[in-house]
Amino acid sequence: MRAECEAERAEGVRDGERKPKIGERREAPCPSERRAEADAAGVYHILIDDIWSVSAWENIRDSLPSSNKGSCVVVTTRFISVAEACRRQQGHVHKLKQLDLASSYSLFLQIISANDLCPVRPINAGAILKKCGGLPLAIVVVTGLVASKLNPKIDLTLDHHLVEVAMALSAELGNNLTTQGVAQIINHCYKNLPPDLKTCLLYLSTFPKGRSISRKRLIRRWISEGFITERHGKTAEEVAEDSLNELIGRNLIRPINNSSNGKVKSCQIHDMVLEYIVSKSSEENFITVIGGHWQMPFPSYKVRRLSVHRSDQEEKEMVEKMKLSHIRSLTVLESFKALHSTVLKFKILQVLDLEGCKDLSSNQLKKKICNMRQLKYLGLRCTNIQKIPKKIGRLEYLEVLDIRDTDVTKLPASVERLHRMTHLLAGNKTKHIALRLTEGITKMTSVQTLYGIEIYGRSTSETAGKQTPATPKAKTSTTSNTENGENTGLQGTTKEDLPKQVRPLVALEKLTKLKKLAIFRLESFQLEDNELLLSVIEHLSSCSLKFLSINNNFTCFLENSLSSSQAPPEHLYTLDLFGNLSKVPDWIDRLHNLEKLTLSLTLLTTDTLLILGGLPELFSLIFVPFAANNKDSDALETVSDAMKTFSKSSLGPAGEIFVLDEGFKKLKLLRLAALALPSLSFLEGAMPALQRLELRFRMVECVHGLENLESLKQVCLTISSQAPEDAKEKISHIKRLASMIQMANNSPNPSVVIDEYNELSKEL
Numbered sequence: 098m099r100a101e102c103e104a105e106r107a108e109g110v111r112d113g114e115r116k117p118k119i120g121e122r123r124e125a126p127c128p129s130e131r132r133a134e135a136d137a138a139g140v141y142h143i144l145i146d147d148i149w150s151v152s153a154w155e156n157i158r159d160s161l162p163s164s165n166k167g168s169c170v171v172v173t174t175r176f177i178s179v180a181e182a183c184r185r186q187q188g189h190v191h192k193l194k195q196l197d198l199a200s201s202y203s204l205f206l207q208i209i210s211a212n213d214l215c216p217v218r219p220i221n222a223g224a225i226l227k228k229c230g231g232l233p234l235a236i237v238v239v240t241g242l243v244a245s246k247l248n249p250k251i252d253l254t255l256d257h258h259l260v261e262v263a264m265a266l267s268a269e270l271g272n273n274l275t276t277q278g279v280a281q282i283i284n285h286c287y288k289n290l291p292p293d294l295k296t297c298l299l300y301l302s303t304f305p306k307g308r309s310i311s312r313k314r315l316i317r318r319w320i321s322e323g324f325i326t327e328r329h330g331k332t333a334e335e336v337a338e339d340s341l342n343e344l345i346g347r348n349l350i351r352p353i354n355n356s357s358n359g360k361v362k363s364c365q366i367h368d369m370v371l372e373y374i375v376s377k378s379s380e381e382n383f384i385t386v387i388g389g390h391w392q393m394p395f396p397s398y399k400v401r402r403l404s405v406h407r408s409d410q411e412e413k414e415m416v417e418k419m420k421l422s423h424i425r426s427l428t429v430l431e432s433f434k435a436l437h438s439t440v441l442k443f444k445i446l447q448v449l450d451l452e453g454c455k456d457l458s459s460n461q462l463k464k465k466i467c468n469m470r471q472l473k474y475l476g477l478r479c480t481n482i483q484k485i486p487k488k489i490g491r492l493e494y495l496e497v498l499d500i501r502d503t504d505v506t507k508l509p510a511s512v513e514r515l516h517r518m519t520h521l522l523a524g525n526k527t528k529h530i531a532l533r534l535t536e537g538i539t540k541m542t543s544v545q546t547l548y549g550i551e552i553y554g555r556s557t558s559e560t561a562g563k564q565t566p567a568t569p570k571a572k573t574s575t576t577s578n579t580e581n582g583e584n585t586g587l588q589g590t591t592k593e594d595l596p597k598q599v600r601p602l603v604a605l606e607k608l609t610k611l612k613k614l615a616i617f618r619l620e621s622f623q624l625e626d627n628e629l630l631l632s633v634i635e636h637l638s639s640c641s642l643k644f645l646s647i648n649n650n651f652t653c654f655l656e657n658s659l660s661s662s663q664a665p666p667e668h669l670y671t672l673d674l675f676g677n678l679s680k681v682p683d684w685i686d687r688l689h690n691l692e693k694l695t696l697s698l699t700l701l702t703t704d705t706l707l708i709l710g711g712l713p714e715l716f717s718l719i720f721v722p723f724a725a726n727n728k729d730s731d732a733l734e735t736v737s738d739a740m741k742t743f744s745k746s747s748l749g750p751a752g753e754i755f756v757l758d759e760g761f762k763k764l765k766l767l768r769l770a771a772l773a774l775p776s777l778s779f780l781e782g783a784m785p786a787l788q789r790l791e792l793r794f795r796m797v798e799c800v801h802g803l804e805n806l807e808s809l810k811q812v813c814l815t816i817s818s819q820a821p822e823d824a825k826e827k828i829s830h831i832k833r834l835a836s837m838i839q840m841a842n843n844s845p846n847p848s849v850v851i852d853e854y855n856e857l858s859k860e861l
Contacts, residue, residue, distance in 0.1 A: 489511055758782030816828060
């Protein structure tokens, strides 16, 4: 049972040396320093959620400032002993009451409805809800179990399943639900999972308590582990998506963030569910966790999968005592130092995820990782590596290489031997770094995702000093390259005809399995290079390409070449175009499958919205100012100019944008970002499905017609730190308007979220 306790404290506390909690960073200022900083601030209100032990509370308490000015600290915990320790500090305890039967039933209906199962008559769920004891977590997971057994014809099966689940819980729990009983309910839900879903759920014990888990990272790891394979005509990725959605539907995993295309972006697992699966994983020798939140027994068998949450001396000694020769999967969080002396023992490793290990060096990679010949997944995201070892081509089974947010800008030539590579993820948007496209990369013929690349054209000096042959525009060949690579795949053009710099660009068309292409930079492009890239995109779009993102880096590719394509990418689901665009591409209305569209336009008009409104599947529409990945010192000024151009352009009659009552039948997200936003008016019947409106600006004219957006749930306003006072007054006006809509509709929608972003002083 979970007891929520509140402790309020308004007077001084003792000094004391703070001992860090398990799973917490140890580097921190001393308590007296923290207290002095907080004392200077005067009155404070602090919420500390989910404290697990008295010692943890005491360590935190000794770091808190003293104040007798009405300050308070609110603590939540599930343990009575922690609540009593808080009470002794001149506080009081508030124990949350369990839900009554009516509230339990309301929560039950909410969960059932969220699974697209809407009952048409009252449901006799009393017996099962009583077994849940009014505890929300128990109700949520049991309702998820019931929903998983149903189909949309709910009247025919619901009562039967309610009785079935209630009887099963009665046999396991008896009449009184305790904290242990909640674990038994979770165990019952676990036992009712299909075998493949049990494996997928247990795998989440790899990640620490409270960690946000990326959907794509999890899915790719499931596949690399061999848990998910193709089934019933679906790809492994599609099967993995179904498995994740099933676990979410059963309320064993909860989504915490959605992408702009509506899919779950990241998820989390409730700490009681996580505690259960960590224990279960240890019991079955499925995953061994070192330095985690819960103390697990030392493994008596050979370790199969290892997750290291901390890398202090204690963890280092523990790892050195383990039998490591059979490890298939290794996850290390934050620090690699506990593994330095043992990493050579990992002979059959298939998954190596070192994301976030800042102390990992390129030299360590060179010496150790290239001998892991069975490796399928290599995650190096957010590490400080600058180079990939020259012998990485030895990893012939490698399917996923994630080097995003690192300083890697080029891969060695040996990558041409990585014929199983499926996802190559690179680039660092913060540092404006991209991975250079090489001929070696274009020989990874199984690749489906190529993210964060930089493509070079012929240099200006070469064009001036050497006559190069003209390339036929938009004219491609579907024949493959010859064995010796002399034929480039473009009709009438051979390898020797082209400058060395553009050969990777031409060879890009060989990647016919490519589904996702994200180009961060186009460098040194000339007119002939624009035509080559257009030809490649048209060819790839006729094959498998479904996602295309291009930042043309102040070249004219988007405006002069792609926009006028005669064979546009009609089968795309996602299109992101970042460049100096004065209008939408001429062929945009032919993208009948398009779900997400991001454009950096210098001119947005009512007519443009009329065109885009005709896209039948459009879910997300985003307009952003053009901000190219430019390393030059004057890049900031250029970006600012682009933003000003956007704001000064005529946006319809009198500079006002009208959203008419035509089109956008499925649009749920609209995002507008600019230095100055014009007047925006939503007419009656406009965007009938829109749920979220996001505006980011320094100055804004006004927003009219929010009451006409019948499905609107949230308005997010992000204002610049440099915004003038009148912009802040207009935000208040929008908030008042939303409140009036809430009162008129007797609804909490639309809510208004206000945030601020820091704008550099140079960008004025």
